Amino acid sequence: MTDLKILGEKAVQAKYALASLSETQKNQALLCAARALLENSGRILAENEKDMDAGQKNGMPKSLLDRLSLNVSRIEAMAEGLRQIAALPDPVGEILETFTRPNGLVIRKQRVPIGVIGIIYESRPNVTADAFGLCFKAGNAVILKGGSDAIHSNLAIEAVLRDALISCGITPDAISLIKDSDRSVTREFMRMNGYVDLLIPRGGAGLIRTVVENATVPVIETGTGNCHIFVDESADPDMAVNIILNAKTQRIGVCNACESLVIHSKVRQKLLPALKKALDEKNVQVRADERIREVIGGCQPATQEDYATEYLDYILSMKTVDSLEEAIAHINRYNTGHSDAILTNDRENAERFLAGVDAACVYVNASTRFTDGFEFGFGAEIGISTQKLHARGPMGLRELTSYKYTIRGNGQIRE
């Protein structure tokens, strides 16, 4: 069984080395790692084949097999991801503030890496390269715990990346992968205070809950998105149908997809018939309260549980409200702090919604699907934070850093 203490100690040593790498050194290593992935694609695909065979034998559902599967173009995408990260600016060393105190102390607040970042994720093996790339560029060592279904693929990718680092004269312990699928090892991983500075779970609600429940190291909750769209009285019905369709169906299984619609009672007649038709064409099932079902037929009643559910499926809950305040209160009660939108032509209502809704990303007249590191222009992301500590919303390179204060004196003592 993996000795996590030894692995953790190596990561701690690596973090000190990585913190002082120059931007050029990091970029060269990322480009070298990208080339290595391509050069070793045969080896990676052969190992991925083993995972796929095991998955098929174990009756893994087709959608999961698709996530697990690698091919040349997916490996090319992984390599391209590393090249894109190399092209992003290095956040480490940025001076955030400098101030001089009356006693002459010069205090500087400076961006530094977080240190050792642990990542627990599910089947997709491309996360192995992505997470390494982002953590590495921000000067962090990463310890990965992937799904056991993808273990052969992940080990192959880890080995290629470690070799690439060695060839650039950089410690391979910048990335390490926990091989065991034993639950007790995962549990120990969540409690490596003194070794792991931050743990990021990437996966479904169950995984995230398990990590939050069991971890003693700092955790960033990511991803669960019970995202709402509120259609205000003054909303443009055509724009509303267009945005709702996009937010619900453009990609169904993602955290920024819309799961629940909140509709001002006065807009029901104008909106619902056209919306229902459009949703029917996409085979979206509607679960709605009675006042909505008075206007459109063929949908089930919505329960409280529906309003609390992130379906990740062709299902949409709907709720009628009589005011903006009621909409905000409903959303704050059921959302997961991810992304919520108002569709309105009333400027004041837009501002009240932006101020009142408690979520990482609050939209006016746009699809919730834009909550994403690439769409925000961060270049890449490690996940979407739905908690309020440290970082909120899409987490790019800057969000993978901390800061330190350096204080320069000439003999100052405290009176």
Added chain:
Amino acid sequence: MTDLKILGEKAVQAKYALASLSETQKNQALLCAARALLENSGRILAENEKDMDAGQKNGMPKSLLDRLSLNVSRIEAMAEGLRQIAALPDPVGEILETFTRPNGLVIRKQRVPIGVIGIIYESRPNVTADAFGLCFKAGNAVILKGGSDAIHSNLAIEAVLRDALISCGITPDAISLIKDSDRSVTREFMRMNGYVDLLIPRGGAGLIRTVVENATVPVIETGTGNCHIFVDESADPDMAVNIILNAKTQRIGVCNACESLVIHSKVRQKLLPALKKALDEKNVQVRADERIREVIGGCQPATQEDYATEYLDYILSMKTVDSLEEAIAHINRYNTGHSDAILTNDRENAERFLAGVDAACVYVNASTRFTDGFEFGFGAEIGISTQKLHARGPMGLRELTSYKYTIRGNGQIRE
């Protein structure tokens, strides 16, 4: 027994109300609360008397009795603290960034309150007013769990503050105090996900460890400070004695006091005799390695445990190193990420130390005692963070905020 769910629900409702208060409203409430503390000092002192009597009966040590005790001047200091917080700028609403995406979305990153902050603290009843003031000014509701020793004092202060809020037309649930001393209640408090956005333990290492072990809500570790001073080869011996004395003895029981000295072997002869004499005068006991004991007599050998100990007492551990690198490695191994200093006249060594030491605050030629919200010019602080997530070092008003993204569009959907 307190129903924490009800108390939590009230705090959640309060946080929505507090988030939209203006700076003026908050300042008026703080000044009103300050006046109320003074006007009700008789009542508060009478309740404090009950805690003092119980403490004396239970054989509470004198130092703790002193921390527990209130008098008119301490209540005046609490009121002055609230007035000072009123005078600080309001961090809420600050626009941190605005950027426009190629598709026309205008994304704004804006400072918002964290929401509901839980604070677990030990005997000092003044924390009740201080913590309320800081959390309130940053737009947060606060749920307090003080030590059972101070329960009468805390309840009196809470009641005065709640009444003051009511008189200003502000929800009194901006502050609530958990009355039970039952451990199961404290444990439940640490697991109020969905109600409490952040938990800050204020107290000794034992309290902090308990919270880190048991909490499922996000925690900021504060306070434990095994702070080091490294005396480099080129250090000025007079400045070194002056700074070391200050950092060790100016106030003995605080987290930014120096606990361990790391000395370059080449500076031992120049430094140690004068330093030992000065430490003797302050009755500081020295625990040192052999190479130091060769130079100065009358001190015990230092163990590994000594190097890892935050004494909070008139004891100082000492360790000899032969290089800057060895000093940095030793400090990174034993420090708690709080405050460490180098004393040197070598500019390059100073920079290498600042870059290499992994701590919230790293000093050159100054006492570690400056790690403090007031000394940093933050005006006040809720604690010193020793973790890397969210905030590091002294945590003032800004560190009690999060941010949200607001995104303004005109119909954008994701292609």
